[in-house]
Amino acid sequence: MLAPTLDTAIEFLKGVGPKRAELLQKELGIFTCEQLLNYFPFRYIDRTRFYKINELDPDLPYVQILGRITSKEVIGEKQKKRLVARLTDETGSIELVWFQSLKWVDEHLMKGKVYIVFGKPAVFNGSFSISHADLESYPRPATITGNLRLQPVYNSTEKLKKFFLDSKGIQKLVTLVIEQQIREVKETLPLYILQKYHMLSRREALLNIHFPKDVQALKEAEKRLKFEELFFIQLQLLHNKQLRELRFKGHSFDTVGEKVNVFYKELLPFKLTNAQKRVIKEIRTDTQRGIQMNRLVQGDVGSGKTVVALMSMLLACDNGFQACMMAPTEILARQHYSSILSLLKDRLVKVAILTGSTTRKQRTLLHKELEAGEIDLLIGTHALIEDKVVFKNLGMVVIDEQHRFGVEQRARLWRKNTIPPHILVMTATPIPRTLAMTLYGDLDVSVIDELPAGRKPIETRHLYEGQRLRMFGFMKQEIAKGRQVYVVYPLIKESEKLDLLHLEAGIEQMSYQFPLPEYQISIVHGKMRNADKEYEMQRFIKGVSQIMVATTVIEVGVNVPNASVMVIENAERFGLSQLHQLRGRVGRGAEQSFCILMSGNKLSADGKLRLETMVKTNNGFEISEIDLQLRGPGDITGTQQSGVLELKLADLAKDQLILQEARNTVIDILSEDPMLDDPKSSLLRTYLSKRSRGIAFDKIS
Template sequence: MDIFNTPIEYLKGVGPQRAEILKKETGVFTYKDLLYYYPFRHIDKTRFYKITEVDANSPYVQILVRLKSFEIIGEKQTKRLVARAVDDTGEIELVWFKGLKWMEKILRVNQLYILFAKPSFFNGKLQMAHPELEVFSKETQEKGNLSLQPVYSSTEKLKQFSLDSKGLQKLVANLLDVVANEIKEVLPDYVLEKYKLISNKEAISNIHFPVSAHLLNRAQATLKFQELFFIQLKLLKIKHLRTQKFKGNIFVNVGEKFNYFYENLLPFELTNAQKKVLKEIRWDSQRGAQMNRLVQGDVGSGKTVVALMSMLLAIDNGFQACLMAPTEILATQHYVSISSMLQDGLVRIALLTGSTKKKDRTRILEDLKNGNLDILVGTHALIEDTVVFKQLGLAVIDEQHRFGVEQRAKLWKKNPIPPHVLVMTATPIPRTLAMSLYGDLDISVINELPVGRKPIKTIHMYEAQRLRMFGFMKQEIAKGRQVYVVYPLIQESAKLDLKNLEDGIETLSREFPLPKYRISIVHGQLKPDEKEFEMQRFVKGETQIMVATTVIEVGVNVPNASVMIIENAERFGLSQLHQLRGRVGRGSEQSFCILMSKEKLSKEGKIRLETMVRTNDGFEISEVDLQLRGPGNIEGTQQSGVLDLKLADLAQDQNILIEARKTVQEIMGNDPELLKPEHMVLRSFFNKPSAAGITLDKIS
């Protein structure tokens, strides 16, 4: 049996009870799990400070002192043990508020002690409260106490079993004694040499117990490279499997329907970015391998037209196409948008959602199976077993991060040869995150706005400027425009936020009274038909103001709406603010986004709102979002299951990721099956199911 898979209870110092709590609190089940339970920081005990060198601004420091005196003073609540200690430069006061009897027993006057704590000043004296204390003995002198000590994450429950950071430190030390000589290399030698990385054994030893600060840095660099390298190896291996093993339908013709749409129905001239993406899709669909392409495009950049023209390409080659969206609102929006662009009944199109009536559903499913339907637009209703295509050639998935892997995989099985897959997202993804989440897909970017569109002007206003904001709304409504007013609705405090929404409606109703002004109200607690009724009033221009929660983040397209007001804007994430702003600016008129906030903002809140005012570039915004929130919190990345990073940080370690991906690309380009002797070590990564985890369902 592989020693690293040994259950953790067999490690010296663990046993059944501690093993149980380790499994529950830290996810440590085996020796290997504990080996990769890295410390989150190290305490610098590499030198002794003199008393006169430290002050209240010093971090945790280590000093060598002689104990001069100690006594217990005070009564009941104020009772404490106070000691005086000196070195050859001065004096420091030590104080304990707990464990007084124990400390009184162990302290010895004139004894040399090593102290470790954060210094502070109290009543004009330099002081350390509850310092770590160690007797300075001959053994310490020989062995030395100068090291970088690891600090491990612990919990209250772990501490009840003496598994605080020090307890965990002892277990890791025991483990390294057992397994250190079994730690094998995981990267080829030439990769280690090229990037001046240390061996895997050295890296793991020094991440836990660094010999020096220099070796700690090298260990971190090596292990970060490993993490990012193996994510890329997994993704690019999946990509290779797709292109080699999975055939794709070949779209030979650019036919009658595509050309008729392009020449007669296209609502605006394509931008160069849209043309480039269409060329890439055209090339993908001719090479006999399944296409898997991600199209990133900012809100309003014209992704839907690209998707429609790709679907027409499939139809011209005798195939059907589908478009799957995460919500009914968005699916309906796509259906309406595509139907209006097609006109003249150029193709046969239908909408299938959870709300589709039984009679209509039966007819749609029959037409689909018989080939009397060209395009089916819908929600996850499309992946139900009852939905059978005659010949599905292209599946378009909108905002794919909202679908689980299994859901997407079901679409593949709708055709003997898996359909080409075109994934669209209006959530711009930072380059490093795209490499790590979608590194197995080919990526296209639409980074131009359609001709005639003006960039949205964004303004930040405080509560004190509300009357000015109302005046601006009235000006725009007088020009015949419409306005969105959006409130946050956060699940944990839905009642509180709904109250905000209701208070807001009351204020707006007073400021914009009937019959001159009419208001639509939309929020998540309305029934679907009520929501649809209110939305349609706004779409038809029967109301001038739509007060809503974030349900309108996607799926509402009203070119006449020129103002987006976001209340409590500081409570939204950057990508959500950007999505909401994208609901306006869809016509040729100048549009505006007003971010309303309270006067006092956190540092992060300020950065977010300043970023929104400064730029309309979704990719720049996504980079700032990554820096602020980290990859785990950016929409969709947690459920992707790819980014289980222990050390690497995509915001800070972009250069390492780029080098890791470049190296993997070179390896896969020269030796895709990893057959060369120097790549044997990499092949073993895929021979372990737990490490590779590559099955059809995992190919997202």
């Protein structure tokens, strides 16, 4: 049989076979030898340190001892059999115990021989022992695996371990691939990039990521592979952006007409902030270029993104086009619809709403008017992307909280016109700069980093369970002033696993503290029918109820300027971004607002840091940076679906410099060689051609 190559199915690697191959595919997504080579260790154990037996401590995770086997015997009968050996050095002795593979260990373990023993020390009956220790002959043989200084540790699963594919089993397979196929590894980065950043070749990097010679070699291998990972993400994003600008012509909005001017001069009830003016100017410039705009507007809760979106849509209407705005939930869509109607005061344009609860009769009329061009602005949920929804001339699409939509959902809106409409994406989830570069690297980014004048910063306090009566007293004080209060719970019903104060118990407690008829309580949660939810929302919005008890369904889309207190129960159970979003539901009026974070007395280190961060700062971008470090990119934005963040090694919280280097390098390359025609860009061209199924390099006239 021919020796396996990197493309060979993993089944044909020595020691794998059909059953193990099936498990490697299902559990780790490893189908080929090359994929195994790109399955990296998640940590390393320092094998350079040898402990003396009298230095052992049960708190040590692993130890390595050099000693001689002075005795061994099999003890017990049948299922209770165990092999016990004694290892001795000049400072004492320790017991080594095996409960499995006794015959094999007994045959290979030689009395009187010196071994390197590796394992977790434990105290049993007052003396140290190590169960199922790893043994190596001393001196070590001069092979790749024998000269280990930093031992790789690979993630495995319970199913794999049953087939002896624990970390050590995976390490053996990786060793085989390296011994047989490391010479096949081809370079992926051009030589001039490697020279510029003094980076290892791909072959050296792979060798040193699995079996590093020392800590320095490991660092160099990690830097090379992280750079490669981030570089190719940036290359794909920025190249796609460049192609889109060349391929997709955009409507040119040459006129700032009556609609924008009248709204700005007569209807706008407040002055725009400088940040809002700057972003509107950027949008205005984009829409004049004759190229499809793709712009992301980031703005903290309450920074005025809706007005920016409305003025962008009015700009489209001034130029003879329709516009639409898509929101992830019906609550948020209705909130935008109400806000926009209130701002326009039934003037300038015709506005309509389309959601899942729009009746068939209403839909029929709406579809007819939309196709005839009688509706100027359409606001709605993902109902907008249905094939039946046909615009006469769609020129501007606004997508709110875009990370909640799939890529295909967004693209279906773009295809609603022959010339793609301009795209304005908005998010109130502040995104760290590194994450924005990676996730939205193909979009132009605008930031509204200024709150409207007169807004007072929300005062945030952290109270423990024992201070609950104080919290109730504070709520009563605020309600007596005519204010309203949100109380948010993480669950609807009690969970068996989590000891949380749940919504139903909370309502009972709240009803006791705030009895009828003096106090009215609205209840909103995700399991309610839309009509019931809307009824309760409206009671709170109109001021009929003073307290809204809810789950996180109110995280986005509820705007009640009179609400001045946000109480978040079990606050330690929420992520930072979610806490920040919830806090943003108050502070929308001129009065001082408060956020009270309730928690149990026992907090994890991460939980404590999250609550301390919330108390310390109202800056969403500062909060998002800490959140990225705590939770990782996918958790913050729900971006796993996008496929952009499939990072094996790079960490966006820690590798900002590498990301910036990678992005700058791509920008330099594409500015000099936009279509990657230069022979020195051939490796990059090949990579993109593979990723884009051969369509990336169509010449565009």
